[in-house]
Amino acid sequence: MTTPTVPLIVSTTRSSLLGLRTPPRRPGVAVVYADAEGNLFDSRAGNAPRLRRVTRFEVDTSDHRRRARLLTSPPPSRDAVYTFDAVLDIGFRVHDPLEVVRHNVGDALPLVYQYVTTVCHEVTRRYGIKQAAAAEDEVNARFAQQHQLTGGITVFDCRVRLTPDAAGMQFLRNLDKAERQETVREVEHHSAMREVERQSEIERLQLRSVFERRERERDALSARPLDLQALVALHLERHPEDTAGALELLASAEAQQVQQRDASEQRRLELLKYLTEHGMLQPVDFDLIRERTLETFDRPAAAASPSPLGWDEPLPRQLSAADDHPGTPAAPGRTLPFYVLLELPADAGPVLDALNTGLTALYRTLSLDPEVADRLHLAVAGIGEEVEIESPLVAIRDAPSEGGLPARGPGRYAKAFDWLAAAIPADIDALKQNRRVIRPLVFVLSLAGPAPDDDWRPAQEALTDRERQRYAPEIIGCTVDEGTAEAILTMATRPELAFVADGPDPAAAISRFFAFVAEQIEVRDRAATSGQPAGVAPPHGFRPADQSLTRGM
Structure with a gap:
């Protein structure tokens, strides 16, 4: 061409x-x-x-x-x-x-x-x-x-x-296709996000409905006792078809109570044996020991004692909403924290020996049951010119085996209460990482009372004020000196928790104080397990502090 x-x-x-x-x-x-x-x-x-x-x-x-x-x-x-x-x-x-x-x-x-x-x-x-x-x-x-x-x-x-050209046109077609696909994906993504938001809103409303229903349920149950029998009855109301399971639960709980009572009595016998071998019991103590020993065969393992303490109240909720009512039976992992403050004498002698001997007996008594030794946590400190920390808050199984307090008097109680105010929140927060914790209980033993220039009342008020102290403890106070009855009555969180020793022998009163602490810890442990209310009876050889003030007038 x-x-x-x-x-x-x-x-x-x-x-x-x-x-x-x-x-x-x-x-x-x-x-x-x-x-x-x-x-x-x-x-x-x-x-x-x-x-x-x-x-x-x-x-x-x-x-x-x-x-x-x-x-x-x-x-x-x-x-x-x-x-x-x-x-x-x-x-x-x-x-x-x-x-x-x-x-x-x-x-x-x-x-x-x-x-x-x-x-x-x-x-x-x-x-x-x-x-x-x-x-x-x-x-x-x-x-x-x-x-x-x-x-x-x-x-x-x-x-x-x-x-x-042809190659460019193919490129542009591919590019346009990819852009259209990306636009479709963006629209689909936006639609999926909207669907997730709608589903989240539905779930939030459903969850709020569940919370509101539980709140109404708690309000309706707040006036009902929530011991083991009441909880089983409540379970049967919701699940009437599970009668066999409820009966099995009751039988298991009763068996555990009997087992715990036997272990408690065994620890009591070990403590009695220890106190007898070390000459820590006075002749006047045997009549009361015999009476209390016989009483244990006539009463249920979790019988309520007088003067309810309210110690079973759970600490503020942090990890779970399940611990809402006092007296709920203890679940696995529940911890009972105790603090013991002991006023130190100014000089070494029989009083200091009695403190360390009684502290050794307390350690050994509480460590007899391995299960209890893991559940109970104990801290011990001496009240002197400075706070002498015998043991920080640890499980009983990790506590010292013997007492080793020094002579450091006179007692500065303000420093002791300040130490508690700082130690308790840190201890409880650490325990609550993987356990349920019950409100702390503090035992105070006074010898000569606070030093004259010790302004301890503001520190005690700050420690026990539940508006300022989230984990405010209950305080049980005992003194061997009737002259400090007014001070110990003020230290205790309620008048019925303050006691004054009878008799002039401080060493005997100290021995009885430690026996009282061991008994009260066991009572609290049984109460937390069974769901029954716990209370405080005056220690043997002690009387209510308010009676001492009335008699002095």
């Missing part, structure tokens, strides 16, 4: 001067003469050559339009990976016939196409394959004015249409 051309010199002839008057054979043609010396003359200018022989050129000056597609040199994109498919609509004409002859332009198309291709390449290199429209606009703007080319040709019109 012949490649199309646009020849501009349509004819060339040798002519005489007489032929100068011969007009062009058709319109749109200019005549150019060349003499032997190569000078060119445009017949339209009227400057005929002087020589007799000339060469006559007829040059096509009409308008030409061509449509073309740049296949061999397509315009590249900015990244040079893809090219543009360029379709051209070009209009051109000869503006200077002399230049056409001078450059011997036989075909106009190569010259025009090369120029247009150069302009297109220059523009499209600044645009990405996605910017075909912008590149097209700039190319067409460049050709909005006429362009005169070397060789006497003018490009008076050029319109270019640029589109991505």
Whole structure:
């Protein structure tokens, strides 16, 4: 197939001067003469050559339009990976016939196409394959004015249409598909998030409904006793079909109570044996011991004692909402913390020996039952010029085996209460990480009472004020000196928890105090396990402190 051309010199002839008057054979043609010396003359200018022989050129000056597609040199994109498919609509004409002859332009198309291709390449290199429209606009703007080319040709019109090539079109289709998929994913993600939010709102409302129902249930049960029998009855109200399970639970609880009572009596016998072997019992003590020993065979293991202490109240809830009512039977992992404060004498002697001997007996008595030794936690400190920490709060199994308090009097009770105010929150928070903890109980033994310049009352009030102290303890106070009855009555959290020793023998009173502490710890342990209320009876050889004040008046 012949490649199309646009020849501009349509004819060339040798002519005489007489032929100068011969007009062009058709319109749109200019005549150019060349003499032997190569000078060119445009017949339209009227400057005929002087020589007799000339060469006559007829040059096509009409308008030409061509449509073309740049296949061999397509315009590249900015990244040079893809090219543009360029379709051209070009209009051109000869503006200077002399230049056409001078450059011997036989075909106009190569010259025009090369120029247009150069302009297109220059523009499209600044645009990405996605910017075909912008590149097209700039190319067409460049050709909005006429362009005169070397060789006497003018490009008076050029319109270019640029589109991505096949590879670029495939890339753009893939990109568009990916963008549409991303848009769909974003919409789906937003929809999924809204669905999660709606589901979370529904779950929040359901959970709030459960909490409100439990709160109403607690309010309805607040007036009912919640001992073991009451809890079993409540279970049967909710699950009447589980009678067999309820009876089995009662039987198991009763068996545990009997087992615990036997273990408690065994510890009591071990303590009695220890006190007897070490000469810590006075003849006057045996009658009371005999009476109490016989009473244990006539009363249930968890019988309530007088003067309810309210010690079974749970500490403020931190990890669970299950511990809502006092007297709830102990669950596995429940801990009972006790603190013992002992006023230290100023000098070593029988009183100091009695303190350390009684403390040794307390350690050994409480450690007889391994299960109880793990559940009970005990801290012991001496009250002197400074607080002498015999043992921080540890499980009984980790407590010292013997007492080792020094002589450090007189007693600074303010420092002791400040120490408790700092130690108790830290101890309880540590225990509550994996256990349930019952409100602490503090035993105080006073010998000569606070030093005259010891302002201990503010410290005691700060320790026991439940508005200021989250884990405010109950305090049971005992004194061997009737002269300190008023002070010990103020130290105790309630008047019925303050006691004064009968008789002039402080060593015997100290021995009875430790026996009372061991008994009270066992009572609290049984009460926490059975759910029965716990109480405090005066220690043997002691009387209520308020009676001492009344008698003194």
